[in-house]
Amino acid sequence: MNVKEGDNVLIHGATGGVGHIAVQLAKVLGATVTATYSPANSALAQSLGADHLVDYTTAEVDDYVATYTDGVGFDKVFDTVAGDNIQKSFQAVRFNGHVAPILPIADPLQVALKALSFHGVLVLIPLFHGINHESHGRILTMIAELVDSGKITPIIDDSNYSIWEVARAHDHLELGKAVGKITLTV
Structure with missing residues (x-):
């Protein structure tokens, strides 16, 4: 925007x-x-x-x-x-x-x-369709620099789901229990 x-x-x-x-x-x-x-x-x-x-x-x-x-x-x-x-x-x-x-x-x-x-x-459009890779890369680089400089702090949800527990992770999200980003471990 x-x-x-x-x-x-x-x-x-x-x-x-x-x-x-x-x-x-x-x-x-x-x-x-x-x-x-x-x-x-x-x-x-x-x-x-x-x-x-x-x-x-x-x-x-x-x-x-x-x-x-x-x-x-x-x-x-x-x-x-x-x-x-x-x-x-x-x-x-x-x-x-x-x-x-x-x-x-x-x-x-x-x-x-x-x-x-x-x-x-939909962040994945450039990956799915092979378009705007350079623009998408610039945006991701800018965000990484803001994180590295401490201007943006990512928040990771306290949950602990494995890659095999995607359905449980979705339930956690849909029930409104997630705070920040949910991650999955491999």
Whole structure:
């Protein structure tokens, strides 16, 4: 979405495997970041550096849009939750804003009704289709440099699953028990 200094960005799922990196990266890029989180992960959410935190279990979209954007809507919304949550993203973004979910959406009508720029995020596309390898490599190199310099800190879930326990790892994720990235051991 070409996040840049001065952008007002909403990130859904701040403490998840993708969300915790997105919050930190948006801050490094100079954005004002509002992030949704679960109360169970409050301390971790607070440690990520977002300017504003929203408890998704109690907050109404209209309320945090009013509070953090003066009712205009966020410039850019990154939705790591997707599914039914995508409607919250469409509700929270400004007209002509940008929305990027990590999963496909069923009904693109909202994209047209708000004249949005819509960005599907699937990191593996360059690998699957043999395209944009150089661009993808530059992005990965930049992220690695930010991690090495301590500007971004990856969070690894405390779970311990082997490569043969993928179904259990998925269950852990789907039950909302994962914090950060789930890894599998070989």
